[in-house]
Amino acid sequence: MGGGFGGRSGGRDKDRDREREDRGGGEEGGRRGFGRRKVCRFCADKALKVDYKDQSQMKYFLTERGKIIPRRISGNCAKHQREVATAIKRGRMLAILPYTVGQM
Amino acid sequence: MAETKKMVREYETIYLLKAETPDDQVEEIKERLRGVVSREGGKVIRFTNQGKRKTAFPVARNAKALYMHCLYIGRPGLVHEFERNLKMLDVVTKFQSVKLADEVDFDARQVEPDVKIQPVEDEPKPREERGEYQSGEEPFEGEPAEGVE
Numbered sequence: 001m002g003g004g005f006g007g008r009s010g011g012r013d014k015d016r017d018r019e020r021e022d023r024g025g026g027e028e029g030g031r032r033g034f035g036r037r038k039v040c041r042f043c044a045d046k047a048l049k050v051d052y053k054d055q056s057q058m059k060y061f062l063t064e065r066g067k068i069i070p071r072r073i074s075g076n077c078a079k080h081q082r083e084v085a086t087a088i089k090r091g092r093m094l095a096i097l098p099y100t101v102g103q104m
Numbered sequence: 105m106a107e108t109k110k111m112v113r114e115y116e117t118i119y120l121l122k123a124e125t126p127d128d129q130v131e132e133i134k135e136r137l138r139g140v141v142s143r144e145g146g147k148v149i150r151f152t153n154q155g156k157r158k159t160a161f162p163v164a165r166n167a168k169a170l171y172m173h174c175l176y177i178g179r180p181g182l183v184h185e186f187e188r189n190l191k192m193l194d195v196v197t198k199f200q201s202v203k204l205a206d207e208v209d210f211d212a213r214q215v216e217p218d219v220k221i222q223p224v225e226d227e228p229k230p231r232e233e234r235g236e237y238q239s240g241e242e243p244f245e246g247e248p249a250e251g252v253e
Contacts, residue, residue, distance in 0.1 A: 053118070053173070093200050094118055095159035095169065 038075025042083075050080065052087035055096050061088060066098040110210035112146065112177045119190055119199035123156050123168040130170065133193060134218075137174060140189050146178020150216040155223030164197040177208050 042048050051057060061069050061076075061084050068088055071081040091097035121130065134151050141148050154171035163169050176182075183201050190199045 090200065090202065092160070094120065094171075094198060095161055095163050098160035 040075060040077040040080050042080040043077055050083040050087045052090040052094075053096065055091070058084075058088055058091050058097055062097065064101060066101040111207050112179060112210045113203055114149075114175070114177045114205040114208045114213075115183055115201055115203050116176075117174045117183075117186060117190075117199060117201040119172050119174070120159075120163060120197045121170040121172060122164060122195050122197060123166055123170055125170055125195050129195065130172070133195070134172075137186065137189065140186055141176050141178060141182065144178055144182045144185055146176055146182045147210065147213065147215060149175040149177065149213060151175075151218045153218070153220040155221055157223050166197075169197060175204075177210060177213055 042050060061074055063069055068085055071078070074081070074084075076084060088097055092099050121133070130153070138148050138151075152173040152175075154173055156168050156170050158167060159169050176186075183203075187199060187201060190196045
């Protein structure tokens with residue numbers, strides 16, 4: 001990916017602002033890898049179903065800390081993000097997915 | 105007059121048993137639940153034994169649990185009865201039921217044989233897992249730094 005993470009410690013807000021601009025869909029001066037519009041995985045592949053029993057699939061939408069990754073980052077569409085969120089919560093109830101990591 | 109189809113709902117229940125539960129007791133619980141479902145006018149499609157798996161957090165002070173999955177069809181009151189029976193069993197530590205479909209034709213749905221899946225040997229750490237998505241799909245960018253106070 002290269003760029004984008006230059007001032008990680010100080011420039012968090014800057015990063016975020018830049019990302020918001022990118023979501024606007026404008027041409028971002030040819031910077032690759034950062035402004036790419038992400039597509040919803042579930043819309044792109046109709047055969048793919050959100051399944052709370054599938055641990056490996058669901059883990060993709062969790063951070064290392066066990067939080068649900070927001071739509072703005074995962075690129076899911078609203079409908080599928082909702083499904084993913086429900087599925088993660090179901091998985092948590094069955095101890096398939098963690099509520100939190102490293103705070104035991 | 106055309107016969108009216110018996111329309112029912114499809115449910116699935118996952119229940120967790122203590123990891124040290126002997127096989128014959130697992131079978132016994134299975135048969136008991138099958139009895140409950142048929143008594144209530146439903147039909148068990150299949151049981152799936154998903155094997156002993158590591159849980160994401162300790163359940164009943166145990167890091168592992170035996171996952172059982174039951175797919176069945178029946179009328180709305182059935183789930184309540186099913187769960188009431190699970191509650192009575194001491195070896196059952198957790199359970200959850202989900203409705204999968206409304207309006208399933210009772211007679212059209214065939215009973216399938218029970219399945220036993222070997223547990224997948226877990227489990228790559230999330231951080232390592234990141235690497236797997238490099239082909240075609242990049243890991244998430246700009247993920248907020250967490251745990252930084």
